[in-house]
Amino acid sequence: MKIASFNVNSLRVRLPIVLQWLAEYQPNILCVQETKVQDNDFPIEAFDETEYRYVFKGRKSYNGVAIFSRNEITNAKFGFEDEPKDEARLIKAEINGVSIVNTYIPQGYLPESQKFEYKLNWFSRLLAFFEKNFEPTDPVIWVGDLNVAPQPIDVYDPVNLSGHVCFHPEVHKALEKVLRWGFVDVFRMHCREPGQYTFWDYRLNSFQRNLGWRLDHIMVTKSLAEKCTACYIDKQPRLAERPSDHTPIIAEFDW
Amino acid sequence: MKIASFNVNSLRVRLPIVLQWLAEYQPNILCVQETKVQDNDFPIEAFDETEYRYVFKGRKSYNGVAIFSRNEITNAKFGFEDEPKDEARLIKAEINGVSIVNTYIPQGYLPESQKFEYKLNWFSRLLAFFEKNFEPTDPVIWVGDLNVAPQPIDVYDPVNLSGHVCFHPEVHKALEKVLRWGFVDVFRMHCREPGQYTFWDYRLNSFQRNLGWRLDHIMVTKSLAEKCTACYIDKQPRLAERPSDHTPIIAEFDW
DNA sequence: GCCTAAGGGG
DNA sequence: CCCCTTAGGC
Numbered sequence: 093m094k095i096a097s098f099n100v101n102s103l104r105v106r107l108p109i110v111l112q113w114l115a116e117y118q119p120n121i122l123c124v125q126e127t128k129v130q131d132n133d134f135p136i137e138a139f140d141e142t143e144y145r146y147v148f149k150g151r152k153s154y155n156g157v158a159i160f161s162r163n164e165i166t167n168a169k170f171g172f173e174d175e176p177k178d179e180a181r182l183i184k185a186e187i188n189g190v191s192i193v194n195t196y197i198p199q200g201y202l203p204e205s206q207k208f209e210y211k212l213n214w215f216s217r218l219l220a221f222f223e224k225n226f227e228p229t230d231p232v233i234w235v236g237d238l239n240v241a242p243q244p245i246d247v248y249d250p251v252n253l254s255g256h257v258c259f260h261p262e263v264h265k266a267l268e269k270v271l272r273w274g275f276v277d278v279f280r281m282h283c284r285e286p287g288q289y290t291f292w293d294y295r296l297n298s299f300q301r302n303l304g305w306r307l308d309h310i311m312v313t314k315s316l317a318e319k320c321t322a323c324y325i326d327k328q329p330r331l332a333e334r335p336s337d338h339t340p341i342i343a344e345f346d347w
Numbered sequence: 348m349k350i351a352s353f354n355v356n357s358l359r360v361r362l363p364i365v366l367q368w369l370a371e372y373q374p375n376i377l378c379v380q381e382t383k384v385q386d387n388d389f390p391i392e393a394f395d396e397t398e399y400r401y402v403f404k405g406r407k408s409y410n411g412v413a414i415f416s417r418n419e420i421t422n423a424k425f426g427f428e429d430e431p432k433d434e435a436r437l438i439k440a441e442i443n444g445v446s447i448v449n450t451y452i453p454q455g456y457l458p459e460s461q462k463f464e465y466k467l468n469w470f471s472r473l474l475a476f477f478e479k480n481f482e483p484t485d486p487v488i489w490v491g492d493l494n495v496a497p498q499p500i501d502v503y504d505p506v507n508l509s510g511h512v513c514f515h516p517e518v519h520k521a522l523e524k525v526l527r528w529g530f531v532d533v534f535r536m537h538c539r540e541p542g543q544y545t546f547w548d549y550r551l552n553s554f555q556r557n558l559g560w561r562l563d564h565i566m567v568t569k570s571l572a573e574k575c576t577a578c579y580i581d582k583q584p585r586l587a588e589r590p591s592d593h594t595p596i597i598a599e600f601d602w
Numbered sequence: 603g604c605c606t607a608a609g610g611g612g
Numbered sequence: 613c614c615c616c617t618t619a620g621g622c
Contacts, residue, residue: 101612102615128616153616154611199612293612294613337612337614356622357605381622383606408606409621454622494622548622549603592604592622604622611616 093188093345094119097235097308098329099196099291099338103127103158107135109332114142117326119342120162121187125196125237126338127156134158147185155180157194157236161187172217173224182218184225190316191226195236200257208257211239215266219273226313228274234311237291237338240267242277245286246306258307275311278323278343290325291338299330310343319345348443348600349374352490352563353584354451354546354593358382358413361591362390364584369399372581374597375417376442380451380492382411389413402440410435412449412491416442427472428479437473439480445571446481450491455512463512466494470521474528481568483529489566492546492593495522497532500541501561513562531572533565533598538578545580546593554585565598574600 096119100106103124114122122144127134129150139146139160147168150156157180159165168185171177183194195218200211226232241259244250253259271277279288289304296303310323322344330339351374355361358379369377377399382389384405394401394415402423405411412435414420423440426432438449450473455466481487496514499505508514526532534543544559551558565578577599585594 105615126615201612294615295612296613298613334614360605381605456622549605551603553603589604606621607619609617612614 093347094342095121095123095192095233095235095310095345096326096340096342097123097125097194097237097310098340099125099237099308099336101126101128101336101338103129103156104133104135105334106336107138109329109334109336111138111142113329113340114144114160117342118162121192122160122340123183123192123194123235124158124160125156125194127158128153129156147183149179149183151180155196157181157183157196159183159185159187159192159194163188172221174217178214182221190231190233193222193232193234193236195234195238197237197239199239200260200263203255203257203260203262208260208262211257212262212266215263215270219270222270222273228313229315230313231316232274232313233316234275235309235341237307238267238309239307240264241305241307242267242309243280245284246289248287248289248303248305258305271311274313276314276317278310278312278317278320279306279325279341281317281320282323288325290341292330294337299335308338308341310341312343316345316347319347321346348602349597350376350378350447350488350490350565350600351581351595351597352378352380352449352492352565353595354380354492354563354591356381356383356591356593358384358411359388359390360589362393364587364589364591366393366397368584368595369397369415372597373417376447377415377595378438378447378449378490379413379415380411380449382413383408384411402438404434404438406435410451412436412438412451414438414440414442414447414449418443427476429472433469445486445488448477448487448489448491450489450493452492452494454494455515455518458510458512458515458517463515463517466512467517467521470518470525474525477525477528483568484570485568486571487529487568488571489530490564492562493522493564494562495519496560496562497522497564498535500539501544503542503544503558503560513560526566529568530566531569533567533572533575533578534561534580534596536572536575536578543580545596547585549592554590563593563596565596567598571600571602574602576601 426434
């Protein structure tokens with residue numbers, strides 16, 4: 093049982109990468125973010141030629157989320173239950189008796205901005221969403237681009253980056269609250285190495301110099317964490333002709 | 348002695364095609380149009396790695412002409428001598444004792460428009476340019492995207508396209524006047540076949556359906572026409588990954 | 603359709 | 613640096 097998360101930064105531009113990646117890695121589930129495609133323009137034909145089923149919700153230009161799965165996807169719901177729903181940022185679905193929550197959390201622009209307030213609030217609303225829909229003992233997998241590097245080990249320069257909207261005490265507190273509800277960061281459960289990132293800014297040759305951030309995560313409830321056999325980051329898609337600025341993270345489970 | 352004309356529709360985008368084409372066909376001279384690149388951004392490095400010399404004149408976004416030659420290029424002049432010079436639409440140069448005039452003639456938008464007036468006027472000014480600079484007995488090669496299909500045989504639907512700015516009685520008359528000064532259309536000297544085109548609109552799948560136009564030409568004075576051994580259109584570059592909407596025309600001479 | 607540009611976003 | 617959008621040209 094393999095589940096992956098990948099911020100594709102335009103599904104249409106990255107379609108060859110995504111199709112090749114699915115064919116090569118054969119995950120059971122792939123959650124993608126930043127599809128940047130309206131539902132009418134979603135490239136369903138390309139995926140209908142694969143064994144993958146899909147659910148998606150997008151909008152013009154920004155955001156957009158999708159789940160691809162080899163097994164049946166049921167009860168797909170998009171966005172929060174209250175306003176603003178942010179449908180192109182959250183999918184909840186059930187696959188093989190496990191609940192999947194795929195999120196693209198707002199980046200937050202600048203700490204002084206309204207957008208940062210919105211981001212912090214988004215974490216609160218997400219916690220309420222988990223509290224309302226699940227018990228911590230349920231099998232729940234929360235994945236996506238969470239736009240937060242949880243620990244100093246998760247950014248290339250923790251001293252100078254402290255205060256950045258993706259590495260900020262307030263955001264760390266907000267994430268911590270959600271995790272404390274009942275999630276385990278399965279990547280850090282398996283790997284304590286520094287320099288393990290999933291995002292590199294397109295500017296500054298960040299990837300070549302490994303000036304990265306670990307922003308993409310696979311968080312699972314405790315019952316599932318016990319069954320997680322591996323979790324790793326795949327940098328291969330970054331070597332493609334037109335790579336995304338993010339790269340996939342994969343977790344494997346014995347169940 | 349091989350000379351070719353090719354509207355590249357962005358030299359930077361088509362650079363791989365042009366370099367490969369030069370390496371494969373080894374023409375003595377290649378005239379290109381619609382380089383769409385300012386002189387500061389012209390990719391000279393790429394051509395400095397070949398045996399080709401070059402002269403060019405471009406501007407931002409629109410037009411732009413260049414000549415590549417394996418032999419020395421002398422007395423290169425850009426544009427008309429009077430205003431508007433339209434430097435990014437005309438190069439006159441000498442190569443191997445022959446005069447080359449490479450033109451990208453205005454398309455003309457709509458017959459009712461000012462731009463169409465400008466196009467017709469451009470042909471008049473070009474005739475005056477030839478009269479002033481050459482004798483019909485001189486060896487002169489006039490090539491380029493002339494934005495005119497000379498005969499009914501040169502468009503896919505002569506009845507319905509009659510009146511289009513590139514297949515219009517006024518334009519035919521204007522071209523005819525220039526030809527009568529002393530030029531021979533060497534393509535039609537060698538080939539009377541219909542369906543021989545050099546341009547296909549990107550829209551409507553024109554290339555696949557061969558809904559084309561013969562807009563790119565090699566016109567030569569009589570003394571040279573006698574030495575022309577072949578003239579043909581090369582559709583191979585249209586099979587590239589990112590083809591131009593035009594394709595090269597090539598003439599061969601024994602001299 | 604495919605090129606260009608300029609402006610917003612990360 | 614690479615994505616998006618809109619607008620203009622052909």
